[in-house]
Amino acid sequence: MKIADLANPTRFLSLTARLLPYLVAGTTIVLLVGLYLSATAPDDYQQGATVKIMFIHVPNAWLSTFVWAVMSVAALGTLVWRHPLADVAAKTAAPIGASFTFLALVTGSLWGRPMWGTYWEWDARLTSVLILFLMYLGLMALWRAVEDPSRAARAAAVLTLVGALNLPIIKFSVDWWNTLHQPASVFRMGGPTLDRAFLIPLMVMAVGFTLLFITLHVAAMRNEILRRRVRALQMIQARASATELSAASPASQPA
Numbered sequence: 001m002k003i004a005d006l007a008n009p010t011r012f013l014s015l016t017a018r019l020l021p022y023l024v025a026g027t028t029i030v031l032l033v034g035l036y037l038s039a040t041a042p043d044d045y046q047q048g049a050t051v052k053i054m055f056i057h058v059p060n061a062w063l064s065t066f067v068w069a070v071m072s073v074a075a076l077g078t079l080v081w082r083h084p085l086a087d088v089a090a091k092t093a094a095p096i097g098a099s100f101t102f103l104a105l106v107t108g109s110l111w112g113r114p115m116w117g118t119y120w121e122w123d124a125r126l127t128s129v130l131i132l133f134l135m136y137l138g139l140m141a142l143w144r145a146v147e148d149p150s151r152a153a154r155a156a157a158v159l160t161l162v163g164a165l166n167l168p169i170i171k172f173s174v175d176w177w178n179t180l181h182q183p184a185s186v187f188r189m190g191g192p193t194l195d196r197a198f199l200i201p202l203m204v205m206a207v208g209f210t211l212l213f214i215t216l217h218v219a220a221m222r223n224e225i226l227r228r229r230v231r232a233l234q235m236i237q238a239r240a241s242a243t244e245l246s247a248a249s250p251a252s253q254p255a
Helices: 003-007 009-040 049-081 086-116 124-145 149-163 166-176 196-248
Strands: none
Touching: 009 049, 009 196, 049 086, 049 124, 049 149, 049 166, 049 196, 086 124, 086 149, 086 196, 124 149, 124 166
């Protein structure tokens, strides 16, 4: 099957029906291994056991921006390429991305309390991630507020692309401004600064959470396609019933 064939919702459903069980199994295995490695990782000499919050916080923080990037590509698919599944991909990714962003904010606050002495600080990184979370909520509200699916898709795509301007701000905020948040320690010039005892569990958890996103996204896209098909059938049935009632009404009979 070619990649282009996935533009067909029926073929997408057929392929993902076979793929989804493997995704679930792979996600479960990787996350279990990651959790075991995280639990058995040594305490940090400065942060103690609280450093292990990193294994949950960092993957969620990465995915909070990654999901929005995926939605931005889907937005281009809606506006430029008119891909039939682009809006489905963006709409179903938004709640998942919002969940990852919320978990990043919560775990970051829990990690920040013993390190910074406060749960929250209005610095550039934290504030920009909070704005990202609010943008996720705004997109979800927009899809619900606009009844016409095509209008909602176009409006959400434009808002998604505008919101993508926040992604480089989140990424480089620790370099552009003086913040409490530490700079990049994994993906950086010169290689990671983390010790292998922390780097390996972190990378395994990152892969596990990424697989979790893919699994949830595929399942949500399947549900959205089926929901839209049911809605289309209901509208066809409603129009047919209205036509029958109109034809059978006394006013439509010849005098």
